[in-house]
Amino acid sequence: MKAPKLSVGQEIPPLVKRPIDRTQLVRYAGASGDFNRIHFDEPFAREAGHPSVIAHGMLAAAFFGQLLCDWVGPTSVRRLSVRFKSITYPGDVVTCRGQILELRNENEHRAVELRVWCEKQDGTVTAEGNATVVIR
């Protein structure tokens, strides 16, 4: 997939996810093999000091993957680095965004460095990171 004209500072099309719910967390636990009970066992999560079960950090990382693939296609992502900043709970609506930091020519490819971040409905950043994609 060819991306349109790119420039440093440009934002890529955002990805708005539907509200996180417990069913999604259970499905993600099963599909990813992360069975930490904090993601599906309410009493366990409360005992750990949370108001409810919490979303997997890696769910936000997966959203970044989708953000990038929706933009430049599935074969372009070379690096994704994510820092988890705050917790996402069922009911939260998250939006993932990306901004171009740097453009480089590498052989026949064009490498794009991006800043990516994921924010909740109230603007809280839940995860942020950096990514490298290559475009032919």
Next chain:
Amino acid sequence: MIDRSFLGRTSEPVVWHVERGHVRAFAAAIGDANPIYYDDEAAVAAGLPGIPAPPTFPVALRPRDVREGMAIDWRKLLHGEQSYTFRRPLFVGDRVSVVARIADISEKRGKSGTMDVLVIETTGTDVVGGQVLFVGRSTTLVRR
């Protein structure tokens, strides 16, 4: 406090087959409806050799747990950071040998007290070609 003697511990490899049902379940769980993850024809029409896996699918190809014996309290564990480098996407039909290594053990003093910091590096190697397909680096924080 995590015993630093665990540093460098490496797991026995696990060979994972990238299966279409698993990719489908993963894509559905993350709420990604892109037909390339569900349908061969859609993948081929997109110029791909087959059904790819989403970028963070390697998380599902779990290595053997190298944290055994570390006595970690799961209620106090938080995933701090995760990074991946990818040679290419994984495709349905790939066979990947996955190994984990304890890459670093340290401690960090923060606002909420001292935490143990555990870095685990996971490497996925193509069983057929021998090339490294992905390297993941996971940083977890354990509150004391």
